Amino acid sequence: MKRYLTLALFALMAFAGHAQEAAAPDPLQVKETEFNFGKIPQGKPVFHVFEVVNTGATPLVLSNVQASCGCTTPEWEKEKPIAPGAKSTIKVGYNAASHGVFEKFITISYNGSGSKIIKIKGDVWQAPAGAAPANPSVDFLKQQLNN
Numbered sequence: 806m807k808r809y810l811t812l813a814l815f816a817l818m819a820f821a822g823h824a825q826e827a828a829a830p831d832p833l834q835v836k837e838t839e840f841n842f843g844k845i846p847q848g849k850p851v852f853h854v855f856e857v858v859n860t861g862a863t864p865l866v867l868s869n870v871q872a873s874c875g876c877t878t879p880e881w882e883k884e885k886p887i888a889p890g891a892k893s894t895i896k897v898g899y900n901a902a903s904h905g906v907f908e909k910f911i912t913i914s915y916n917g918s919g920s921k922i923i924k925i926k927g928d929v930w931q932a933p934a935g936a937a938p939a940n941p942s943v944d945f946l947k948q949q950l951n952n
Contacts (some may be wrong), residue, residue, distance in 0.1 A: 852899075
């Protein structure tokens, strides 16, 4: 019985010691993890620039920035490491080809094993079909110019 009690005590101490180990802080900090474009017209591409900061002690390399679909295009400096304490940007574009509410995720992969997700969202409105209604004032001005 003493053996089991002693073994349980050692196991509890080992677990408590493991729980006290702090995880290393994430060196890649994003100023904002989500951006809402609000209402945008269909067919008019929009862009937003996300700012990232290296809060670690070693340079960060953004190995890949991948969007969840082809309608979203991220741009970043692929070959240039981000020095400790330095900032960089990721420009994310959305083509607004389809109307309706959208929510797209962009995964940032860095230093081989780290990753972080940022998000864009908004609502694409569709222009009404057909020409704009006739405006009598415009017709009057056209007649005046032609005379």
